[in-house]
Amino acid sequence: MSQTVDRALSILPLLAEGPADLGQVADRLGVHKSTALRLLRTLHEHGLVYRQSDQRYRLGARLFALAQEAMENLDVREIAHPHLARLNAACGHTVHLAVFEEGEVLYIDKVESRYPVRMYSRIGKPVAITVAAVAKLLLADLPEPERRALADKLDYPMYTARSTPNAEAFRRELAKVREQGWATDLGGHEESINCVAAPIRGADGRVVAAMSVSAPNVVVTADELLTLLPQVRRTADAISGEYSGRTPIKEAGTR
Amino acid sequence: MSQTVDRALSILPLLAEGPADLGQVADRLGVHKSTALRLLRTLHEHGLVYRQSDQRYRLGARLFALAQEAMENLDVREIAHPHLARLNAACGHTVHLAVFEEGEVLYIDKVESRYPVRMYSRIGKPVAITVAAVAKLLLADLPEPERRALADKLDYPMYTARSTPNAEAFRRELAKVREQGWATDLGGHEESINCVAAPIRGADGRVVAAMSVSAPNVVVTADELLTLLPQVRRTADAISGEYSGRTPIKEAGTR
DNA sequence: AGGTCGGTTGCACAGGCTGCAACGTTCATT
């Protein structure tokens, strides 16, 4: 929509392929050298483009800094919430959102069940890392050495008979979860409560958060809960798409 | 230099702070809403800006993609070479550049000594990982679990009496190297050859490569070689600066 | 010296960007 900016921005992907000198940039843009020079200068002033010692242009550090800052200020919760609320409106059960941080898995959002029976959990509180479905997803995505190290140093409290008993079992479970792309907790934390969970991935494919639907046996059986899996995964995928900025949002009045 | 582009680019750091709507962007830019709209649209078309479901603008995924692509196409060797050559011109000794890859440390560049006595090494060849100064730097920067795992499964051949004898000693050495930010190999690989090495870091501070100066005893003593350390470190820092796109290059005719 | 190549500068022209004002939507309020 803005020719000048359009041209300037077209330089970036071009430089991403590798360093280029003024002439090459001008050619590939189809503009006069002097024009290319001014665009490059502007980009350079903003640090998006950098000039190496052989005078050729490269993408600059600012780009990395921006990308990183944007990452950090990206609030999964903010993006996820409407989706979680919609899922809760559809099925009525408790919906959780959790992230992995500093060796812990934390709930960062929760939409309460519409049923009178609620489960105990609090936003900001660490979850039972060895049994919770969301924890399995988050840990399953860690690089192998870290995952192994973490699994080995965890405690494995037997909340119920179906709790994960030890590191060995946990590692097997994580491998399975990693493989299938979703996770469950069937009475592993509280005898009567089941969960199904799905991962939320960032632009690079790494799992940045996980969400789950939980319900007590008295409301729905484990099998019934499992029928919600496709819906949970669809919700998680929708959040992933929006979080990673991939989802093409339909423009209002553009042709 | 180009007003339009300048304004457009000013939007990026602004959005890095967090999502903003059209009005906020226009205000902080000091332009009319319609102007801001067109700039944002252009940015959006290039994927640098993304519109979330509440219509607010955010930095887009393309930014990450660009940063990543640029990273991958960045060739340390290409950037480092002139610096290595300059260092070699200054001191006359053999200069090496090495990276860590797939559990090995490989020489990827070499500038031969000006002295008749040369050392045996070849570009692309794995280095003696347990004793080489560059290897120590590269391994010292690995995350602790990987470092430990690697140190444990390595062999510790006694090339000389001063070779690193076992994993335990190696881990201590790596800790020291990590601490001091440089490394040496004093006759650990070949009795008569010494090296001093310094790390090259990327924009995120991680060690991406390491460089060293090597010379046989018959040319300079270990102590004399050590006096080159500041020069080696300065060279490595210069490469780091350029590799990470941080170094501000003086503009030719700008006031 | 002469020639080429790449980057840089000054300038005149007009193309494209700007701000304005009016319109369309959505949402909250009465």
Next chain:
DNA sequence: AATGAACGTTGCAGCCTGTGCAACCGACCT
């Protein structure tokens, strides 16, 4: 249901600003 506010969007006229040209500069090679 009507009103109004807030926000995004569009068309337009004016003129700012980006454009291409040509000349200049400096480095490098023959």
